[in-house]
Amino acid sequence: MNNKPNKALNQTLTKMVPAVLTALIATGLGFIALYTSPVPMIQDFGKMLTVGMIISFIVGVFILIPILFTRDHFFKRERIKKKQLKFKNKKGDRLFNWFTNKLISLKWLIIFAAFLSAGLGIWADLQAGVETDVEKFMPQDTQELKDIHKLREILGSTDSISVVYEADDVSSAEILEWVDGISRTVESEFPETVIDSRSVTTALRQMNDGELPETQELEEYLTEMPTDQKKLLINEEETRGVITLNIEHLEAEELKGFIDDLIHYLKAEELNGVETTVTGKAVLDVEMVTALTTGRYKMTLLGMGLVFFGLLFVYRDPVKAFIPLLPIALIVGWSGGAMYLLEIKYTPLTATLGALIIGIGTEFTILIMERFYEERDKGRNSKDAIMISNRKIGKAILASAFTTIGGFSALLISDFVILSNFGLMTLINISLALFSTMVVMPAILIILDRFVKIRHVREKELPVN
Numbered sequence: 303m304n305n306k307p308n309k310a311l312n313q314t315l316t317k318m319v320p321a322v323l324t325a326l327i328a329t330g331l332g333f334i335a336l337y338t339s340p341v342p343m344i345q346d347f348g349k350m351l352t353v354g355m356i357i358s359f360i361v362g363v364f365i366l367i368p369i370l371f372t373r374d375h376f377f378k379r380e381r382i383k384k385k386q387l388k389f390k391n392k393k394g395d396r397l398f399n400w401f402t403n404k405l406i407s408l409k410w411l412i413i414f415a416a417f418l419s420a421g422l423g424i425w426a427d428l429q430a431g432v433e434t435d436v437e438k439f440m441p442q443d444t445q446e447l448k449d450i451h452k453l454r455e456i457l458g459s460t461d462s463i464s465v466v467y468e469a470d471d472v473s474s475a476e477i478l479e480w481v482d483g484i485s486r487t488v489e490s491e492f493p494e495t496v497i498d499s500r501s502v503t504t505a506l507r508q509m510n511d512g513e514l515p516e517t518q519e520l521e522e523y524l525t526e527m528p529t530d531q532k533k534l535l536i537n538e539e540e541t542r543g544v545i546t547l548n549i550e551h552l553e554a555e556e557l558k559g560f561i562d563d564l565i566h567y568l569k570a571e572e573l574n575g576v577e578t579t580v581t582g583k584a585v586l587d588v589e590m591v592t593a594l595t596t597g598r599y600k601m602t603l604l605g606m607g608l609v610f611f612g613l614l615f616v617y618r619d620p621v622k623a624f625i626p627l628l629p630i631a632l633i634v635g636w637s638g639g640a641m642y643l644l645e646i647k648y649t650p651l652t653a654t655l656g657a658l659i660i661g662i663g664t665e666f667t668i669l670i671m672e673r674f675y676e677e678r679d680k681g682r683n684s685k686d687a688i689m690i691s692n693r694k695i696g697k698a699i700l701a702s703a704f705t706t707i708g709g710f711s712a713l714l715i716s717d718f719v720i721l722s723n724f725g726l727m728t729l730i731n732i733s734l735a736l737f738s739t740m741v742v743m744p745a746i747l748i749i750l751d752r753f754v755k756i757r758h759v760r761e762k763e764l765p766v767n
Contacts, residue, residue: 307374321672332660335605398693409745420635427638433647439720502535602656626667629738651724666739
């Protein structure tokens with residue numbers, strides 16, 4: 303009976319599965335940062351990533367490994383095929399050895415160039431814009447979008463902001479005069495933005511030949527106003543009313559500036575006993591801008607912090623817990639630089655890239671590091687250990703990266719800009735994660751190896767296979 307499948311199964315369960323489980327835990331901790339986002343769709347995205355990751359691990363351990371063991375245990379491969387495969391593997395091993403030797407000789411240059419370019423990328427990322435305009439996410443040649451533009455040309459506006467005001471009695475003469483003043487002056491205060499306004503007093507003016515009814519007539523006019531029209535302007539209890547402002551279609555940053563100015567204007571014109579609130583879809587868009595601009599940095603830093611403390615708990619070594627995060631920090635910087643150079647704005651999808659970088663990159667770096675210290679514990683020096691690690695684990699990482707790239711490539715052909723941009727940046731980030739793991743990680747491991755305690759080192763160095 304051939305014992306090689308049994309030996310391979312034992313090594314996989316004792317060596318590879320714990321390493322993959324550690325990477326899984328670190329990746330999951332990185333995805334937890336998505337739950338802190340104020341944007342619900344980002345929270346849901348984080349949940350689905352976590353669920354998918356757990357399912358993949360379970361399938362790999364309880365389905366894939368038994369299938370591979372069954373194939374090798376019960377079905378013998380032909381010797382010719384084995385010789386051909388062995389010959390191909392030797393050629394590939396020589397290539398990996400040559401590549402790793404070059405990396406080792408240039409390790410300080412690689413580290414300097416990597417951190418310098420990542421720093422420039424982080425600076426460039428701070429200049430990147432944010433896109434929350436749903437119209438920009440859609441295919442620009444769709445008939446529905448053309449209809450919206452045509453309607454906007456006819457009506458002058460399809461966007462609006464609501465100013466909700468509350469008081470004990472919003473139908474009192476004093477408050478109605480205040481509402482009338484706001485409704486009439488807001489257009490002149492913001493002539494380039496506000497197209498027109500509508501409130502209960504504009505309806506009263508329409509009922510009275512363009513004039514606001516006298517104080518003693520206000521209650522009578524309010525009673526005569528059609529119920530369906532009145533309830534759109536004030537509630538039945540007459541404790542709350544709304545002023546609707548039809549505005550020009552603005553970009554996110556311009557819209558934020560206008561809302562801030564509008565809030566200051568209302569505060570300057572406030573009336574005792576009346577509370578105002580600026581609300582509506584436009585305000586939600588501004589809140590999303592804030593969430594995407596400030597939230598994405600917080601999510602990335604929080605994710606890296608959680609991964610660090612998780613690895614610190616697993617390894618009990620701060621240096622060993624810190625090493626996998628260095629390539630991740632580089633990818634974050636490079637990704638920001640790529641977005642800046644490609645003039646891609648952040649959207650609710652691309653704002654999650656930081657967490658995705660942590661998830662994908664951490665898995666790669668931990669697998670390489672685990673194999674490196676496995677070889678170091680056997681007694682090999684750092685150079686030999688990294689050459690074996692790159693040769694053995696590098697092939698698996700290359701295969702994983704290429705299959706992931708193939709899956710996300712489908713997003714590139716989407717007509718929706720938000721999806722195609724997300725797909726493009728995901729492909730770039732996976733490529734950067736692969737580059738950082740295969741090129742920069744070996745240099746980091748060799749340089750920081752002196753600070754990591756090796757559990758057991760044999761007196762006699764083992765040969766490099």
